[in-house]
Amino acid sequence: MKQLGVASAVDASVTTVGGFGIYIHWPFCTTKCPYCDFNSHVAEAWDPANWVDAYTQQIKHFAEVLPGRTLDSIFIGGGTPSLMPVALVEGILDTVMACWSTAPELEVTLEANPGSSDLARFQGYRRAGVNRISLGVQALDDGDLRRLGRTHSAFDALRAVDMAIATFPHVNTDLIYGRQFQSVSAWEAELRRVLSLKVEHLSLYQLTIEPETVFAKRLEKGHLPGLPEEQASLDLLEVTRQLCRDAGLANYEVSNWAAPGRESRHNLVYWQSGDYAAVGPGAHGRMTIQGSRYVVENTRQPGSWLDGIRNRKTFSQTMKKLSLADWAAEYLMMGMRLTKGISLQRYRALAGRDIDQVQILQLQRLGLIVRSGDNIRTTEHGRLLLNRVILDLLP
Ligand SMILES: C[S@@+](CC[C@H](N)C(=O)[O-])C[C@H]1O[C@@H](n2cnc3c(N)ncnc32)[C@H](O)[C@@H]1O
Ligand code: SF4
Secondary structure (H helix, E strand, O other): OOOOOOOOOOOHHHHOOOOEEEEEEEOEEOOOOOOOOOOOEEOOOOOHHHHHHHHHHHHHHHHHHOOOOEEEEEEEEEOOHHHOOHHHHHHHHHHHHHHOEEEEEEEEEEEEOHHHOOHHHHHHHHHHOOOEEEEEEEOOOHHHHHHOOOOOOHHHHHHHHHHHHHHOOEEEEEEEEOOOOOOHHHHHHHHHHHHHOOOOEEEEEEOOOOOOOHHHHHHHOOOOOOOOOHHHHHHHHHHHHHHHHHOOOEEEEOOEEEOOOOOOHHHHHHHOOOEEEEEOOOOEEEEEEOOEEEEEEEOOOHHHHHHHHHOOOOOOEEEEEOOHHHHHHHHHHHHOOEOOOEEHHHHHHHHOOOOOHHHHHHHHHOOOEEEEOOEEEEOHHHHHOHHHHHHHHOO
């Protein structure tokens, strides 16, 4: 097995294959959902002029750090970006477009909550350059929406999907399943309804109880009954896979399904270990500069982030160099989430060593991965045991 030795930087061709994106974080929501651990805050008021100014400064800063790149994706996430005034989105997109050249198929996504979806605003976002909307539908059952702490009804969600389809060329809907007391047959009926809307991309997440959330505290006190046991979770996943497959959507990543060619470019940048600049409070980025990989993390508190940029002229961010071993491990962990898997050669170029061939053979024998030439990827069964597969492949 050829050992390439310990280096601190790698050839540029290895670093640019994952694509390039920019993530802009909008941190505000009207209420905080009890399951959510995203960096989202409920605020009384904020001044759009201050925000456009701060975003502009940080975008320009990254353009100096990463000059000459071609953008594949811009993603405005949150929080609830559908609360942003059109002029703010327009200001951000104009700045980004002036800083980098863009790929012909540039994806420009904005996350929207059905509780704050409005046709005139959607049309404004479209005119500003947004071409993909990601709608947090979460459920099509009013009781479940209430239990999830959502402020919208199933009717509002369906109306928002209609508005999105009428306004944007590309639409994703997020749903959360594995909810309290949710039967397989109820989920099947709900998912059939979602699929009948013919959106090209679905993100279907099993409910996760994240530490420190209201749900985590309720669970600890025994006040969150009816969550699925392991077998029920597997049954929910099985019906999800079957219905999406029948509808012509491919499960290209653990929780993501898309029509052919309609995979999210932005998420592919993450999972293929591409570069992404991160703008806004709490946003995390990865940037390759002269063959070295950096992790960038912005201050989480919106006020501190804003104040740092506007008054103290600092970016309230940390920038830490990743070792090649950590970079390679991240490539493996993110890439194995994708159904198409990873390149063994790219892993070797980063890690300076091969993945253990004995482990690969063992996982193949167990039916958890398949290998073809330079590529390894999980089987459907392997994706159920993804954490174990990743642990076995890591040195
Ligand atoms: C930042 S939120 C998206 C947009 C918007 N804030 C909203 O909720 O409508 C991203 C998505 O992650 C999913 N999500 C968030 N917390 C989750 C959890 N604890 N378990 C499963 N999915 C979760 C939801 O489907 C949510 O739409
Ligand atoms: S609206 Fe979205 S980001 Fe805001 S609290 Fe709810 S799930 Fe989190």
